[in-house]
Amino acid sequence: MIKLSESEIQKKLKEVDGWEYNENALHTTFEFNDFKDAFSVMTRIAFEAELQQHHPDWSNVYNKLQISLSTHDAGGITENDFVLAKTIDKIIEGDS
Numbered sequence: 001m002i003k004l005s006e007s008e009i010q011k012k013l014k015e016v017d018g019w020e021y022n023e024n025a026l027h028t029t030f031e032f033n034d035f036k037d038a039f040s041v042m043t044r045i046a047f048e049a050e051l052q053q054h055h056p057d058w059s060n061v062y063n064k065l066q067i068s069l070s071t072h073d074a075g076g077i078t079e080n081d082f083v084l085a086k087t088i089d090k091i092i093e094g095d096s
């Protein structure tokens, strides 16, 4: 996978609501009602990440979930990160 250029990233950012780009990664945070809801969404994201063979860097504290996406092998952001970001948004939308 080829690392996207700065201008390609800025263009594609418009396709994903609520995601920010800094320090060579895409970032977002979600807040749920409780830990069970957060972990349930994380489980669903985990299965999709396995299918895509592309995995999030994330941390969870109780009902909060912080996610960063980057392609470690490429040392930056690739198309794969935007595909996973859109998948995550779909999972969250379907849940609310």
Ligand SMILES: C[C@H](O)[C@H](O)[C@H]1CNC2=NC(N)=NC(=O)C2=N1
Pocket (backbone or CB within 6 Å): 053, 054, 055, 056, 069, 070, 071, 072, 073, 074
């Ligand atoms: C062999 C395997 O496909 C690679 O190690 C994948 C796994 N998941 C990955 N996930 C992410 N975020 N970046 C990678 O470079 C990456 N590489």
